[in-house]
Amino acid sequence: MTNKILLTVFLLSTTITLRAGEGMWLPQLLKALNEGEMQTMGMKLTAEQIYSVNQGSLKDAIVHFGGFCTSEVISDQGLLLTNHHCGYGQIQSHTTLEKNYLKNGFWAKNFREELANPGLFARFIVRIDDVTQAMLAGVTDKMTNKERQSQIDKNMATLKENTKLGEFEELMIRPFYHGNQYFSFTTVTYNDVRLVGAPPESIGKFGADTDNWEWPRHTGDFSLFRIYAGLNNEPAEYSENNKPYSPKHFLPISLDGVEEGDFTLVFGFPGRTNQYLPGVAVEQLIETVNPARIAIRDAALKIIDAEMRKDEKTKIQYASKFARVANYWKKWIGENQGLIATNALGKKAELEKGFTNKLNSSLNLKDRYGDILPAFKKQYEMLEPYVLSTNYYNEIMGRNIEAMRIITYLRRLSDAYDKNGKEGYDKYKTRIAGPMESFYKNYNSNIDKQVFARLTEMYGNADGAKEISASMQNYLMANGIRDYDQLADQVFAMSMVLDKNKVLQTINQSPEAAIKSIKSDPLFKMATEISSTYLEKIAGPYREINGKIADLQRRYMAGLMEVFPNKRFWPDANSTMRVTYGKVQGYHPRDGITYDPLTTLDGVIEKYEPGDYEFDVPKKLLELNASRDYGNYATADGKMPVCFLGSNHTTGGNSGSPAIDANGNLVGLNFDRVWEGTMSDINYDPSICRNIMVDARYILFIIDKYAGAGHLVKEMKLVHPRGNTAGKQKNKQLNQSLNTPQSQLKNKRKKAMMKNGTPSENQKALPLNGGGQ
Ligand code: ARG
Numbered sequence: 001m002t003n004k005i006l007l008t009v010f011l012l013s014t015t016i017t018l019r020a021g022e023g024m025w026l027p028q029l030l031k032a033l034n035e036g037e038m039q040t041m042g043m044k045l046t047a048e049q050i051y052s053v054n055q056g057s058l059k060d061a062i063v064h065f066g067g068f069c070t071s072e073v074i075s076d077q078g079l080l081l082t083n084h085h086c087g088y089g090q091i092q093s094h095t096t097l098e099k100n101y102l103k104n105g106f107w108a109k110n111f112r113e114e115l116a117n118p119g120l121f122a123r124f125i126v127r128i129d130d131v132t133q134a135m136l137a138g139v140t141d142k143m144t145n146k147e148r149q150s151q152i153d154k155n156m157a158t159l160k161e162n163t164k165l166g167e168f169e170e171l172m173i174r175p176f177y178h179g180n181q182y183f184s185f186t187t188v189t190y191n192d193v194r195l196v197g198a199p200p201e202s203i204g205k206f207g208a209d210t211d212n213w214e215w216p217r218h219t220g221d222f223s224l225f226r227i228y229a230g231l232n233n234e235p236a237e238y239s240e241n242n243k244p245y246s247p248k249h250f251l252p253i254s255l256d257g258v259e260e261g262d263f264t265l266v267f268g269f270p271g272r273t274n275q276y277l278p279g280v281a282v283e284q285l286i287e288t289v290n291p292a293r294i295a296i297r298d299a300a301l302k303i304i305d306a307e308m309r310k311d312e313k314t315k316i317q318y319a320s321k322f323a324r325v326a327n328y329w330k331k332w333i334g335e336n337q338g339l340i341a342t343n344a345l346g347k348k349a350e351l352e353k354g355f356t357n358k359l360n361s362s363l364n365l366k367d368r369y370g371d372i373l374p375a376f377k378k379q380y381e382m383l384e385p386y387v388l389s390t391n392y393y394n395e396i397m398g399r400n401i402e403a404m405r406i407i408t409y410l411r412r413l414s415d416a417y418d419k420n421g422k423e424g425y426d427k428y429k430t431r432i433a434g435p436m437e438s439f440y441k442n443y444n445s446n447i448d449k450q451v452f453a454r455l456t457e458m459y460g461n462a463d464g465a466k467e468i469s470a471s472m473q474n475y476l477m478a479n480g481i482r483d484y485d486q487l488a489d490q491v492f493a494m495s496m497v498l499d500k501n502k503v504l505q506t507i508n509q510s511p512e513a514a515i516k517s518i519k520s521d522p523l524f525k526m527a528t529e530i531s532s533t534y535l536e537k538i539a540g541p542y543r544e545i546n547g548k549i550a551d552l553q554r555r556y557m558a559g560l561m562e563v564f565p566n567k568r569f570w571p572d573a574n575s576t577m578r579v580t581y582g583k584v585q586g587y588h589p590r591d592g593i594t595y596d597p598l599t600t601l602d603g604v605i606e607k608y609e610p611g612d613y614e615f616d617v618p619k620k621l622l623e624l625n626a627s628r629d630y631g632n633y634a635t636a637d638g639k640m641p642v643c644f645l646g647s648n649h650t651t652g653g654n655s656g657s658p659a660i661d662a663n664g665n666l667v668g669l670n671f672d673r674v675w676e677g678t679m680s681d682i683n684y685d686p687s688i689c690r691n692i693m694v695d696a697r698y699i700l701f702i703i704d705k706y707a708g709a710g711h712l713v714k715e716m717k718l719v720h721p722r723g724n725t726a727g728k729q730k731n732k733q734l735n736q737s738l739n740t741p742q743s744q745l746k747n748k749r750k751k752a753m754m755k756n757g758t759p760s761e762n763q764k765a766l767p768l769n770g771g772g773q
């Protein structure tokens with residue numbers, strides 16, 4: 001579809017109201033598409049204040065954190081706020097039994113104590129441009145997929161060559177609307193990002209996996225990092241001489257909190273949604289894909305959980321891995337329930353009926369789009385055994401049997417030798433040294449052996465995935481192995497992979513000797529055989545069918561937009577920068593149950609279970625609560641807010657995104673969604689899809705009152721957009737600030753607005769920390 005058609009579609013569609021909350025919008029298109037609606041919902045900002053190429057705007061405070069989460073700059077010294085679960089890997093990597101930052105938290109007292117994190121990056125978006133024309137030049141409907149792709153690749157190379165970039169800038173080009181439109185993102189990436197602070201897990205991960213994806217929620221899911229830059233504020237590799245980064249914009253933090261109905265905007269990098277799948281695809285997800293991967297993870301998690309509960313060292317080693325595996329396990333369960341509860345299949349059927357009816361009323365439309373739905377059906381039917389096998393293979397061989405990671409390294413090492421001789425071998429060996437070290441730091445072969453036995457058994461019994469299950473059964477038979485426990489015994493008794501020193505000894509020999517030992521390793525041999533069946537029989541057709549499906553999906557997307565010109569379509573998430581907006585809002589998941597949108601510290605105390613690894617509460621927090629010592633951070637009626645709900649449409653990758661109020665101040669930190677609404681990736685439903693945020697005041701309270709890290713709060717800019725200061729007269733500095741003569745305050749306000757670039761005539765922001773808090 002051409003740009004022109006897309007734009008017409010957009011403009012027509014803005015005239016109708018959208019289901020509140022739905023959509024992940026491109027920041028540079030807000031002016032044309034969303035500004036009016038956002039302002040009607042209460043927003044006091046202009047689209048230009050959210051995204052501008054020419055002056056500092058909100059977008060300059062939004063950072064892609066390591067490529068998997070979002071974070072935001074909250075001080076003029078490059079202080080970054082993100083989730084505890086986003087910084088988890090880093091916090092864990094600095095944790096030992098003696099310095100247990102997971103358990104006790106970590107707070108750097110000064111810049112020197114901030115901890116470096118090799119590999120972690122912070123990426124800014126400088127500008128976003130529509131490059132559809134250049135990317136689709138010479139592309140025609142007659143082309144085969146391959147021809148089309150090769151033309152697009154060529155266009156991309158030309159475009160990159162012809163685009164002038166500033167020093168340190170990079171150009172990233174991504175397809176939107178399943179390949180109907182293209183945008184380029186000019187980025188700048190900082191590679192020296194240090195850990196500044198993290199609460200103990202009993203706050204940052206309070207409720208852990210029991211509460212994960214659930215409401216009511218009481219998790220203080222935040223951590224602090226800092227971007228460091230070279231002497232001229234430019235990106236630089238880690239160096240002691242680097243300086244805290246000075247941002248174009250940072251978010252002021254509101255002390256006034258939120259109320260039901262308030263406008264909220266969530267700004268970040270949502271990973272992936274699939275809102276425009278045909279019904280057959282959703283059915284396959286519900287019936288085949290989700291049940292298989294849920295069952296596999298269920299088996300692995302049961303084993304890990306039992307071992308983690310036995311021993312503190314194992315708990316530290318497996319905490320991060322467990323959380324990662326459990327996260328999507330639970331999400332898929334909720335997703336399936338939600339898809340069924342909201343009758344997603346019925347809705348898809350209705351949409352497809354409407355689509356077909358429209359096609360039937362126009363020969364031209366029918367000619368161009370009439371084949372799509374039947375073709376989808378055929379392709380998804382063909383895909384079924386391949387998608388099931390692929391999920392088994394990925395989940396079992398690629399993910400949940402940990403030792404397979406080392407097998408993969410060894411295989412690549414041997415490939416590197418085949419390709420580039422000793423030089424290639426040595427180069428790859430150096431590359432894997434670090435990852436292997438951290439692998440073994442957290443590896444327990446007793447756990448892995450149990451997981452191996454149960455998961456290979458599932459692989460061997462996979463119904464509907466005959467070829468791969470046969471490969472496992474054949475392996476057992478050919479080697480005279482009775483069952484999967486015996487297989488595990490044999491492999492784990494003899495493989496070098498279980499022992500770091502043996503692996504190191506092996507690969508430090510001459511490449512020839514090393515490869516000989518690798519190839520005779522029993523786990524390596526087994527893995528090679530099982531993989532070869534997958535690669536020979538499944539991987540090819542799986543890719544091919546998916547290619548056809550992707551092409552159908554591109555045409556279906558174009559068809560939907562053309563056939564329903566009054567519907568407003570947003571582009572599926574693809575890890576690019578997006579804005580979503582909604583309201584603070586509770587929900588009604590089932591008959592007789594209604595949820596409030598706000599929680600408080602009272603709920604933490606209600607859930608408190610002394611000694612429990614998910615629901616313990618630190619003593620200091622209990623004390624602060626008992627004495628109601630909430631500092632500046634309580635609500636007007638003296639409560640300590642903890643989390644709140646909104647109708648912002650978010651997904652994985654939005655974790656760590658700021659929740660921004662009507663005036664451009666940070667009021668919360670996005671970290672999750674409610675379980676009943678996790679199907680929002682496939683089928684957003686405004687009645688039950690809610691995102692969960694930590695209240696900014698709880699974050700400040702924990703940093704300041706709990707951790708005694710007030711020096712960090714001093715760096716931030718705290719504001720009172722509502723002038724809600726009643727009931728908070730405890731704090732001296734606050735009083736001082738309020739007692740400042742009006743004129744002085746106004747001046748401070750003006751300065752602060754100019755500095756922050758989010759002025760608004762209506763904004764009543766008082767920079768309270770002006771006098772130093
Ligand atoms: N469900 C949230 C998200 O998808 C939070 C995950 C982290 N917490 C956990 N217990 N695994 O990322």
Ligand code: ASP
Pocket residue numbers: 069650651652653654655656671672673
């Ligand atoms: N918790 C998710 C994340 O890490 C957010 C979500 O899926 O709602 O990005």
